[in-house]
Amino acid sequence: KPRVLAIANQKGGVGKTTTAINLGTALASIGERVLAIDLDPQGNASTGLGVPKSIEARTPSTLEVLLGEATIAQAEQPTTIERMHVVPANIDLMAVERDPNTRQSRNFALRDALQAHAVACERDERDTPTYVLIDCPPSLNVLTLNALCAADAVIVPLQCEFFALEGLSLLVDTIEQVRDHLNPNLTVQGVILTMHDGRQVLTQQVEEDVRAFLGKKVYSNTIPRNVTISEAPSHGLPVLVYDMHCKGSQAYIAVAKELIRRERGL
Amino acid sequence: KPRVLAIANQKGGVGKTTTAINLGTALASIGERVLAIDLDPQGNASTGLGVPKSIEARTPSTLEVLLGEATIAQAEQPTTIERMHVVPANIDLMAVERDPNTRQSRNFALRDALQAHAVACERDERDTPTYVLIDCPPSLNVLTLNALCAADAVIVPLQCEFFALEGLSLLVDTIEQVRDHLNPNLTVQGVILTMHDGRQVLTQQVEEDVRAFLGKKVYSNTIPRNVTISEAPSHGLPVLVYDMHCKGSQAYIAVAKELIRRERGL
Numbered sequence: 001k002p003r004v005l006a007i008a009n010q011k012g013g014v015g016k017t018t019t020a021i022n023l024g025t026a027l028a029s030i031g032e033r034v035l036a037i038d039l040d041p042q043g044n045a046s047t048g049l050g051v052p053k054s055i056e057a058r059t060p061s062t063l064e065v066l067l068g069e070a071t072i073a074q075a076e077q078p079t080t081i082e083r084m085h086v087v088p089a090n091i092d093l094m095a096v097e098r099d100p101n102t103r104q105s106r107n108f109a110l111r112d113a114l115q116a117h118a119v120a121c122e123r124d125e126r127d128t129p130t131y132v133l134i135d136c137p138p139s140l141n142v143l144t145l146n147a148l149c150a151a152d153a154v155i156v157p158l159q160c161e162f163f164a165l166e167g168l169s170l171l172v173d174t175i176e177q178v179r180d181h182l183n184p185n186l187t188v189q190g191v192i193l194t195m196h197d198g199r200q201v202l203t204q205q206v207e208e209d210v211r212a213f214l215g216k217k218v219y220s221n222t223i224p225r226n227v228t229i230s231e232a233p234s235h236g237l238p239v240l241v242y243d244m245h246c247k248g249s250q251a252y253i254a255v256a257k258e259l260i261r262r263e264r265g266l
Numbered sequence: 267k268p269r270v271l272a273i274a275n276q277k278g279g280v281g282k283t284t285t286a287i288n289l290g291t292a293l294a295s296i297g298e299r300v301l302a303i304d305l306d307p308q309g310n311a312s313t314g315l316g317v318p319k320s321i322e323a324r325t326p327s328t329l330e331v332l333l334g335e336a337t338i339a340q341a342e343q344p345t346t347i348e349r350m351h352v353v354p355a356n357i358d359l360m361a362v363e364r365d366p367n368t369r370q371s372r373n374f375a376l377r378d379a380l381q382a383h384a385v386a387c388e389r390d391e392r393d394t395p396t397y398v399l400i401d402c403p404p405s406l407n408v409l410t411l412n413a414l415c416a417a418d419a420v421i422v423p424l425q426c427e428f429f430a431l432e433g434l435s436l437l438v439d440t441i442e443q444v445r446d447h448l449n450p451n452l453t454v455q456g457v458i459l460t461m462h463d464g465r466q467v468l469t470q471q472v473e474e475d476v477r478a479f480l481g482k483k484v485y486s487n488t489i490p491r492n493v494t495i496s497e498a499p500s501h502g503l504p505v506l507v508y509d510m511h512c513k514g515s516q517a518y519i520a521v522a523k524e525l526i527r528r529e530r531g532l
């Protein structure tokens with residue numbers, strides 16, 4: 001059964017998509033089979049993995065999976081990275097956000113689709129993914145709730161800035177509420193510090209506060225601010241493919257290895 | 267009648283809150299009366315203006331204003347900046363996002379509250395604000411829709427990064443749809459390039475693309491990436507108060523002056 005990790009933080013611009021793309025690529029490069037699910041109507045993870053948001057091509061996407069109109073197998077697309085697939089998203093996904101139908105079961109659409117996918121893979125004797133990474137939008141709406149209900153654990157990218165720190169306790173509270181009412185297994189898998197610049201006082205203060213608040217949950221490896229990371233998406237490539245040897249790529253490889261160590265220690 | 271400007275962009279972390287706080291402060295410092303409205307449940311604009319998100323103190327906030335349970339005069343609070351007030355927000359505001367009541371009139375709650383405020387100020391012979399700046403959350407949900415229905419125009423902070431550029435046409439389309447169906451006056455007042463670093467190729471590419479796409483709508487003054495800007499919120503102060511002479515403060519003063527010139531040219 002695949003390990004499902006939601007990459008979530010309601011604060012905007014903290015590196016959720018960048019982490020989903022590059023952590024996924026690093027895990028695939030060390031042999032894991034990775035399925036990325038783009039749960040953000042902005043579709044940044046789809047673009048960053050080189051999969052066009054082609055609304056015209058009308059291939060099934062995350063919207064159809066959540067509505068039960070397509071299976072994950074029908075919606076997933078290969079990427080240029082071996083062992084990594086993605087279920088792409090586009091602006092149509094906003095239809096789910098606006099759907100006034102607040103049936104409780106709506107929160108479990110993604111969980112149900114993933115469970116059906118695991119069953120179908122076994123029946124067809126196909127490989128299931130070993131990791132599913134879900135890129136969440138910057139909010140705590142029905143899309144992020146779907147991710148938290150489908151996930152085994154949450155990875156929290158945290159930008160080393162004041163406003164990002166301010167939102168952390170709200171996110172942790174929300175994860176606890178989902179665990180109490182909707183998904184009893186859900187835990188915080190870890191917090192990854194992003195856009196980390198050790199020379200800046202603000203980064204040092206935020207890092208000190210977060211480690212005091214969440215202790216061992218905070219990864220020892222951090223992701224530095226690195227311009228190559230932000231250039232890679234304009235080429236539709238993960239930074240590990242765009243420039244394997246830059247500081248950003250090396251950092252995501254170190255974080256992927258730490259993730260595996262943490263998973264093994266489960 | 268106050269000029270109402272929504273500061274909106276569904277892409278996260280592009281500098282919406284930073285622009286609302288610092289553009290507001292710069293306008294107040296050159297004599298304008300500014301009312302900031304925090305429309306984001308994260309409450310970052312409230313914190314950055316030194317107004318606690320005190321849920322315990324139970325003072326009225328943006329939620330009560332949208333539900334018609336408090337007037338703007340009851341909810342607005344002074345800040346340390348002369349001529350600048352803020353209607354604070356806190357996490358309770360999420361209740362509006364989840365409200366399944368999709369009555370059309372819900373989109374006009376903020377517009378109606380602002381109109382009532384202008385009428386009440388006239389009756390009581392009090393000064394109305396000359397500018398209202400609305401800080402929007404990173405989405406195109408009912409809260410941002412309220413801002414777009416209440417606003418005369420939209421200021422778009424645009425981070426000089428690939429994913430931010432990708433979302434621009436969606437935002438422009440949404441503004442046009444709101445103009446066609448909900449608010450016939452709505453226009454794009456201008457695009458302000460944020461976290462601009464002229465030495466980076468990515469910044470140059472994004473700036474070139476945006477100026478080709480939106481021409482004169484793009485402000486000639488840009489906001490540089492400046493660490494002092496990101497340090498100021500941890501002191502509950504706008505950067506103009508925290509460090510008047512840093513590059514960030516000077517840039518927001520230049521942008522405020524350009525805003526006034528553009529408004530006069532209307």
Ligand SMILES: Nc1ncnc2c1ncn2[C@@H]1O[C@H](COP(=O)(O)OP(=O)(O)OP(=O)(O)O)[C@@H](O)[C@H]1O
Nearest residue numbers: 012013014015016017018138224225226230278427
């Ligand atoms: N370590 C880094 N160094 C430099 N730039 C980075 C880094 N991580 C992310 N970025 C850039 O910062 C911006 C924000 O990152 P990203 O879009 O991944 O955040 P997000 O949390 O997914 O945003 P949203 O809340 O809109 O979904 C992007 O333009 C990205 O390229």
Ligand SMILES: Nc1ncnc2c1ncn2[C@@H]1O[C@H](COP(=O)(O)OP(=O)(O)OP(=O)(O)O)[C@@H](O)[C@H]1O
Nearest residue numbers: 012161278279280281282283284404490491492496
């Ligand atoms: N010009 C700048 N230079 C350096 N840092 C900046 C600049 N503008 C904003 N920041 C920092 O970048 C982060 C994102 O900015 P901000 O929170 O204002 O964006 P936002 O669009 O309001 O985010 P959200 O989408 O979560 O509402 C903040 O930590 C802020 O302090």
Ligand SMILES: [Mg+2]
Nearest residue numbers: 016017040044
């Ligand atoms: Mg993202």
Ligand SMILES: [Mg+2]
Nearest residue numbers: 282283306310
């Ligand atoms: Mg903000």
